[in-house]
Amino acid sequence: MQLKSAKLSLRFLLPLACVLILFGAIAIPYLESAIERWFVRDLDMRARLVSTTLEQPLLNYLDEQSPQRITDMFDRAIQDERLFALAFCTPDGQLAYKTATYPASLGCRQGSGDDANPVERLPQGPVHVSVKTLNQNGAVAGRLILVHDMSFIERRSANTKKYIIGLFALLAVAVSAITILVAHMSWRGWIDSVREMLRGELLFRSGRRAPPPEMAPLASDLRSLLYEYHREQKEAGAVDGRTWNPDTLKSLLQRDLAGDQILVVSNREPYIHVATPDGVKVQRPASGLVTAVEAVMRACSGTWIAHGAGSADRATVDQEDHVPVPPDNPSYTLRRVWLSKEEEAGYYYGFANEGLWPLCHIAHVRPVFRSSDWAEYVKVNQRFADAVIREAHSDNPVVLIQDYHFALLPRMIRAVLPKATIITFWHIPWPNPESFGICPWREEILDGMLGSTILGFHTPFHRKNFLDTVDRYLETRIETEASTVSYGGQLTQVEHYPISIAWPEPVPGEPDPAASRAQIRHALGLPEDHLLGIGVDRFDYTKGIVERFQAVERMLELHPEMVGKFTFVQIAAPTRSSLDEYQNFEARVRALVQRINQRFSSGSYQPIVLKAEHHGQDQLRTYFRAAEVCSVTSLHDGMNLVAKEFIAARDDEQGVLILSQFTGAARELHEALIVNPYHIEQGAEELYRALTMPDVEQRERMRSMRSRVRDFNVYRWAGRMLQDAARLRQRERVMSKIGKLSKDGLGRPT
Ligand code: GDG
Numbered sequence: 001m002q003l004k005s006a007k008l009s010l011r012f013l014l015p016l017a018c019v020l021i022l023f024g025a026i027a028i029p030y031l032e033s034a035i036e037r038w039f040v041r042d043l044d045m046r047a048r049l050v051s052t053t054l055e056q057p058l059l060n061y062l063d064e065q066s067p068q069r070i071t072d073m074f075d076r077a078i079q080d081e082r083l084f085a086l087a088f089c090t091p092d093g094q095l096a097y098k099t100a101t102y103p104a105s106l107g108c109r110q111g112s113g114d115d116a117n118p119v120e121r122l123p124q125g126p127v128h129v130s131v132k133t134l135n136q137n138g139a140v141a142g143r144l145i146l147v148h149d150m151s152f153i154e155r156r157s158a159n160t161k162k163y164i165i166g167l168f169a170l171l172a173v174a175v176s177a178i179t180i181l182v183a184h185m186s187w188r189g190w191i192d193s194v195r196e197m198l199r200g201e202l203l204f205r206s207g208r209r210a211p212p213p214e215m216a217p218l219a220s221d222l223r224s225l226l227y228e229y230h231r232e233q234k235e236a237g238a239v240d241g242r243t244w245n246p247d248t249l250k251s252l253l254q255r256d257l258a259g260d261q262i263l264v265v266s267n268r269e270p271y272i273h274v275a276t277p278d279g280v281k282v283q284r285p286a287s288g289l290v291t292a293v294e295a296v297m298r299a300c301s302g303t304w305i306a307h308g309a310g311s312a313d314r315a316t317v318d319q320e321d322h323v324p325v326p327p328d329n330p331s332y333t334l335r336r337v338w339l340s341k342e343e344e345a346g347y348y349y350g351f352a353n354e355g356l357w358p359l360c361h362i363a364h365v366r367p368v369f370r371s372s373d374w375a376e377y378v379k380v381n382q383r384f385a386d387a388v389i390r391e392a393h394s395d396n397p398v399v400l401i402q403d404y405h406f407a408l409l410p411r412m413i414r415a416v417l418p419k420a421t422i423i424t425f426w427h428i429p430w431p432n433p434e435s436f437g438i439c440p441w442r443e444e445i446l447d448g449m450l451g452s453t454i455l456g457f458h459t460p461f462h463r464k465n466f467l468d469t470v471d472r473y474l475e476t477r478i479e480t481e482a483s484t485v486s487y488g489g490q491l492t493q494v495e496h497y498p499i500s501i502a503w504p505e506p507v508p509g510e511p512d513p514a515a516s517r518a519q520i521r522h523a524l525g526l527p528e529d530h531l532l533g534i535g536v537d538r539f540d541y542t543k544g545i546v547e548r549f550q551a552v553e554r555m556l557e558l559h560p561e562m563v564g565k566f567t568f569v570q571i572a573a574p575t576r577s578s579l580d581e582y583q584n585f586e587a588r589v590r591a592l593v594q595r596i597n598q599r600f601s602s603g604s605y606q607p608i609v610l611k612a613e614h615h616g617q618d619q620l621r622t623y624f625r626a627a628e629v630c631s632v633t634s635l636h637d638g639m640n641l642v643a644k645e646f647i648a649a650r651d652d653e654q655g656v657l658i659l660s661q662f663t664g665a666a667r668e669l670h671e672a673l674i675v676n677p678y679h680i681e682q683g684a685e686e687l688y689r690a691l692t693m694p695d696v697e698q699r700e701r702m703r704s705m706r707s708r709v710r711d712f713n714v715y716r717w718a719g720r721m722l723q724d725a726a727r728l729r730q731r732e733r734v735m736s737k738i739g740k741l742s743k744d745g746l747g748r749p750t
Pocket of ligand 1: 284285286287288289291292427428499536537538571572573613614615616617620637638639640641642645
């Protein structure tokens with residue numbers, strides 16, 4: 001307390017002392033000399049007046065030669081308290097008349113002009129001396145000397161100084177006090193604002209007041225920090241300090257989404273029943289989306305709605321088109337939707353894969369948009385929306401919509417089930433606004449997507465591209481920091497949720513990497529010490545397969561010692577092969593492989609082995625474990641799960657991952673050899689570097705990547721989205737309970 005008052009008095013006294021010192025050092029001396037100058041000027045005038053008054057009578061008395069009269073006149077004149085003495089000198093400098101008070105030391109002041117040096121400092125004090133030369137009939141009659149007492153000036157000057165100093169002191173005190181008061185009030189106001197901001201009252205739009213203008217930059221910084229912190233917290237993402245796994249996901253569903261139904265919609269089904277001469281067989285499609293969502297569905301037992309595309313699919317469903325899956329250990333329901341050939345051609349091959357797929361990937365393949373495809377796309381989206389509505393047990397299910405095949409679905413579902421929590425995840429990249437602007441139905445697509453409660457992308461970059469696109473083409477309000485879009489009275493949270501894989505459990509009896517190595521080399525007819533590279537992709541032009549082979553060719557040119565010692569195996573699962581673009585691409589790849597193989601082959605040796613067929617997951621894993629290097633060289637990819645599958649397969653902590661900088665995975669797997677797939681020389685050098693990398697370095701890199709993929713797995717991907725959904729549902733419940741479902745908050749119309 002004492003310290004505080006000492007500080008306060010110091011704050012008060014310090015400026016005051018400064019003002020007074022400044023005043024004493026500069027203002028007072030200046031003031032003194034100014035006052036003296038004013039009074040001297042007054043005395044000059046006065047002396048001129050008095051001497052003019054006395055002049056004529058004096059000349060007359062001189063004429064009359066009456067000294068008594070002159071002396072009387074002089075004595076009368078000095079009765080004025082300020083006129084101290086008078087004297088008259090003859091033209092030849094004789095002091096002819098003077099009052100008794102006239103100081104002898106002044107004499108006749110010969111040689112000084114009438115107004116020169118008027119102030120004289122005598123022992124009795126300062127005096128003002130003025131001399132007036134009297135003329136008569138054109139000749140000098142003498143000099144009249146007037147001596148004014150100046151002590152009164154000193155007295156007045158001292159008084160004036162006293163008043164002025166007093167006034168200044170008062171002023172200084174008043175100014176200091178006002179300054180301190182204002183500063184104190186502003187400080188209090190500022191502190192109060194900061195406190196309110198920290199309590200969140202001024203920070204968010206939901207607060208009652210906006211922050212004062214001077215606080216706005218600080219508020220904005222604080223908001224960014226909080227959102228960043230919040231995001232980091234969410235990204236750290238472990239539940240109760242544990243890593244995400246099927247059990248943590250299940251407990252999240254039970255705890256935060258108790259009893260809520262989960263519906264998944266995707267085009268591709270997780271299990272395809274195929275009629276073969278040996279009976280019905282079950283196939284797993286080659287799809288990153290299926291890989292990820294299947295793991296989540298096993299954990300949360302919902303219903304998955306997808307296109308029934310297998311030749312035996314109809315034969316394996318019940319009356320409601322349901323089939324329990326996985327076939328060997330059912331844990332959720334697959335609901336199949338049937339599409340005609342025309343629907344599939346227009347919606348899937350046409351609009352989705354000839355239009356949106358190349359539109360969203362920068363792979364330099366031109367998108368094709370046809371009105372007839374669009375019409376099918378709208379129709380099929382409505383078919384799936386109807387299926388969701390039919391499957392829903394309540395008016396507020398949690399619906400997880402997958403990918404670019406269903407951009408219109410969120411809005412269609414919302415129209416019938418306004419309370420549904422709709423999470424849409426876009427598995428492929430989102431382009432910049434200019435590129436997206438090519439789509440003739442861009443507004444309809446964006447409008448459809450903004451029917452979602454939550455909209456997810458793999459990377460912050462895709463999320464930002466989407467927000468920029470919405471900003472460009474729709475009338476919306478975007479809160480960049482909170483990453484929300486308010487559109488038509490409804491709010492959509494736009495987030496990035498990097499997808500991943502389920503971390504594989506150890507499989508009893510699985511061959512170890514050394515055995516896998518031997519097995520694959522044996523199958524390919526290669527010696528034990530032969531070096532192997534592996535690529536696993538859908539046979540798609542976005543995956544950079546051509547560039548990968550060109551890098552292999554260049555590496556063999558640059559390092560001929562590798563010829564005969566290294567083979568690259570490419571597994572290319574057939575995909576969308578009815579489309580011209582894919583057929584052309586496949587033909588191009590085959591021709592390239594043939595050319596490279598002809599160039600470097602000798603005997604049975606071929607540098608590239610192309611296996612353009614679907615493989616089982618176990619087979620893929622064996623290849624991953626057998627290879628020295630895995631190449632993922634996509635020209636553009638949302639995430640790319642192959643990169644993560646390779647890492648997960650390498651429990652021997654060996655093997656090198658070459659990863660394109662244009663994949664979402666490159667943002668997480670920094671220990672991979674990151675390449676620009678368009679830079680063939682670089683690709684060649686990195687391939688060589690991978691093949692010659694010391695075991696220790698491989699281990700260091702692989703260990704770090706394995707730890708990341710293990711923790712940042714697919715359960716975390718789904719868990720974070722469902723956590724966000726649960727949070728929004730909880731908020732909505734509270735809002736509707738207290739009857740405050742507002743249009744501008746996070747509430748949605750009931
Ligand atoms: C999209 C986005 C995003 C491949 N061949 C076979 C086979 N596969 C499996 C792989 C992997 C999956 O397919 C491919 O996943 P990617 O992520 O690499 O690529 P897309 O299919 O294009 O997936 C992509 C993904 O969605 C998830 O969001 O990462 O960016 O384009 O799992 O192992 N699987 C089987 N046989 C094969 O021959 N069984």
